[in-house]
Amino acid sequence: MPDPAGGYDEVRAGSMIWARGLRKSYGDFEAVKGIDLDVQPGESFGFLGPNGAGKSSTMRMIAAVSPPSGGELSILGMDPGTHGADIRSRLGVCPQEDTLDLELNVRDNLMVYASYFGIRRAEAAGRADELLDFVQLTEKAKAKVVDLSGGMKRRLTIARSLINDPDLLLLDEPTTGLDPQARHLLWDRLFRLKARGVTLAITTHYMDEAEQLCDRLVVMDGGRIVAEGSPLELIRQHSTREVAELRFGVGEHEALADRVADLADRVEALPDRLLLYTQDGETTLARVHERGLDPAAVLVRRSTLEDVFLRLTGRTLVD
Amino acid sequence: MSVAGATRTAWPRWEMVARQRTYWWTAYKRTWKGSAVTSFVLPLLYVVAMGVLLGGFVNKGANLEGAPSYLAFVAPGLVAAHAMQTATGETTWPVMGMIRWNGTYYAMIATPVGVADVVTAQLIFVMLRIATTSAVFLSVMAPFGVFGSVVGVLLAWPVLVLVGLSFAGLFMAYSATIRNESGFAIIYRLLVVPLFLFSGAFFPISNLSTPLEWVARCTPLWHGVDLTRMLVLGDVRPGLALVHLACLLVLCLVGWWLAVWRLDKRLEV
DSSP: OOOSSSSHHHHHHHOSEEEEEEEEEETTEEEEEEEEEEEOTTOEEEEEOOTTSSHHHHHHHHTTSSOOSEEEEEETTBOHHHHHHHHHTTEEEEOSSOOOOTTSBHHHHHHHHHHHTTOOHHHHHHHHHHHHHHTTOGGGTTSBGGGSOHHHHHHHHHHHHTTTOOSEEEEESTTTTOOHHHHHHHHHHHHHHHHTTOEEEEEESOHHHHHHHOSEEEEEETTEEEEEEOHHHHHHHHSOSEEEEEEOSTTOHHHHHHHHGGGSSEEEEOSSOEEEEESOHHHHHHHHHHTTOOOSEEEEEEOOHHHHHHHHHSSOSOO | OOOOOOOOOOOOHHHHHHTTHHHHHHHHHHHHHHHHHHHHHHHHHHIIIIIIIIGGGSOTTSOOTTOSSHHHHHHHHHHHHHHHHHHHHHHSHHHHIIIIISOHHHHHHTSSOOHHHHHHHHHHHHHHHHHHHHHHHHHHHGGGTOOSOHHHHHHHHHHHHHHHHHHHHHHHHHHHHOSSTHHHHHHIIIIIHHHHHHSSSSSOGGGSOHHHHHHHHHSHHHHHHHHHHHHHHTOOOHHHHHHHHHHHHHHHHHHHHHHHHHHHHHHHO
């Protein structure tokens, strides 16, 4: 591989995902505007951002199905432009929209998919049974996919993405639209994969998911990376230790923000509540009461990624 | 776990195509029942209605390009048009479904299989479908005594497959391009039906006015109809037959290339 920049080659060869100045345009629209990435083997790496931040475009480039419009990209030490098939043979892809074959039964979905990887029938059968057990769908093996619940389909998609025993698993919003129980089951399965040494790349717009699953993450906004680090690092860098949430009457929050502005490091007025960023929530709350303000509801909590996100992108993730 | 580095496995293309046989076999198994009955009945209805009953009104002395009867004239045209229609059916809604409704293509290309492999495998499947329906059509025609020679019929069979394929690639490219189903109404009304009616299947194209006759000569279906008729009736003019064959082959290749190009563009976004 030619190496115009010098010295990158070894880093690149050792990384699962390596990108410099990566861009993607669709006509005049630039979805990804030059990002750098370096994901190491065994890591669980997250892409966080609102809809339209460029997460899915980035994921498709990493999946070696969408050629970059600019910059450099190396997946599993290979160039997707020349080694697309080799890369894809070692990837597991769980797309945002399920692309299961609805007319086929659960097990046949896995068998057909195994054939694309050139896995022999007998071996595929063994892996299919193992994976159905792994995602707790053994009892549904003969059921048609069209009859499965959303959570079951998602689990089947994950099972399908593991049929080739991938080194790198790409999950594009794996739990969007699932109920809490289904999400927790999925998270547990992803933890087990991580423990086995599978590298995970996850896009999500759920903060709790990112905090749970990711060793390290980037926050994307408008096609750029606006912050990078572990969930804890990001909270430390971009937020205070605690947050006091105050809920007043409808439509009062904007106006009241000024009256408490000096009580916290930073005040964020959301449509339904005020967020006071502070080192000590209880003390701040006491001061608010001293001012004669009487919120309808209060909550003191630790800072989360959601606060980081709000700070960095200027918006909440409720959408 | 370590990264193994840049080892290129370089699977041969045919293997990537062959890996999709499980999918297509499975897909076929769940649809064949629906098509089995119609593929026998429809040819029979056409041959009886157009060839026998309508043909009874056609004067014996009419110019039928050397065919002994209207039935003998129209039957090869019908089977060629049928090959086109089979190809159309297999490459319009199913292709759109695999893009928009079940995302099958997206699932396929997330694996080592590439877009060109996907197109090739699907066209091979379409080819087998055309081969089956054409064989059925030809065997339905046999008892009506319209075949000039057995060898001619055996040669006509691959030609019919070629006729179908020359449309399959083009329609696949079209289906990969349009955004919704309303685009299909356009090609059925403005392309498939006019071709079916005016490409020499039902009457010699010399009956058209000269400009229209030349338009008809440029349509792929006319090449298919004329070549099939030559072979079935055992009246082959070698020079013209080669022109027909070359036109159909070129269309197949162009169609394949266009289909790969359009599907690649569509799946990238």
